[in-house]
Amino acid sequence: MxxxxxxxxxDGQIVGAPVDETYEVEKAFASDLxxxxxxxSMDETVLVTGLCNNQTMRTAEMADLRVVILGRDKQPDxxxxxxxxxxxxxxxxxxxxxxxxxxxxxNAGIKPLY
Amino acid sequence: xxxxFQIERGNFTDAGQASSSVKxxxxxxxxxxxxxxxxxxxxxxxxxxxxxxxxxxxxDVDIDGEKIVMVVADEGPGIPNLDLAMQEGWSTASPxxxxxxxxxxxxxxxxxxxxxxxxxxxxxGVGTTVTMTVYLV
Numbered sequence: 001m002x003x004x005x006x007x008x009x010x011d012g013q014i015v016g017a018p019v020d021e022t023y024e025v026e027k028a029f030a031s032d033l034x035x036x037x038x039x040x041s042m043d044e045t046v047l048v049t050g051l052c053n054n055q056t057m058r059t060a061e062m063a064d065l066r067v068v069i070l071g072r073d074k075q076p077d078x079x080x081x082x083x084x085x086x087x088x089x090x091x092x093x094x095x096x097x098x099x100x101x102x103x104x105x106x107n108a109g110i111k112p113l114y
Numbered sequence: 115x116x117x118x119f120q121i122e123r124g125n126f127t128d129a130g131q132a133s134s135s136v137k138x139x140x141x142x143x144x145x146x147x148x149x150x151x152x153x154x155x156x157x158x159x160x161x162x163x164x165x166x167x168x169x170x171x172x173x174d175v176d177i178d179g180e181k182i183v184m185v186v187a188d189e190g191p192g193i194p195n196l197d198l199a200m201q202e203g204w205s206t207a208s209p210x211x212x213x214x215x216x217x218x219x220x221x222x223x224x225x226x227x228x229x230x231x232x233x234x235x236x237x238x239g240v241g242t243t244v245t246m247t248v249y250l251v
Contacts, residue, residue, distance in 0.1 A: 032215060035216050035217070036218060038155050038158070039224055051215045054129075055162075055215050055216070058129065059215065061137070062133060062158045063155070086134075
């Protein structure tokens, strides 16, 4: 699924790095624990999280994530947005809860990471 | 090639800069993506550990055609029980570290998983030196 389709589904606003129109998301992983994000392969995966700080971006960068959904109406600050652009990570801001976002994506055919 | 970075105690604003810098360098050098991933995940875990637990330290990275050697040396409390620290889920992280999304006790096990060689020298009240090697060939 394209990043813009995902943003539409979760009524999200796209910020951070420009959308890679060719990137296909197949799986999702929901976690506020960055320690766990670092444990798994994140190929073709979107991270759904309510953790909104610089370390969210650093972790996403190390995990090779290309797109992160920030749920619960979390607002990234300028530092975070700069890190996202530098690491080529698109952020989707959504007012929905993590549970709701996860349910929407699952219903739309996005697979769990495991 | 040799690179050195400084680690500042508790500075979660800049934590990860060294790992990010190394990742860019490895990309420029054309290192295979799978090797870049395991190198930077291991280095990032060690960098976060040092920021979270130590009083300061240094990161030294040496890259040649065959391997990447990363040494994260800190002045700090040391690790009283290394066997426990290597167990998944064991953590002494502070509430502040947990607020940052870390402190699940997965750091050292994840470093071991992502490196070919791992050596940890630690002395309580003095500090810890973590030496990680990733072979490229």
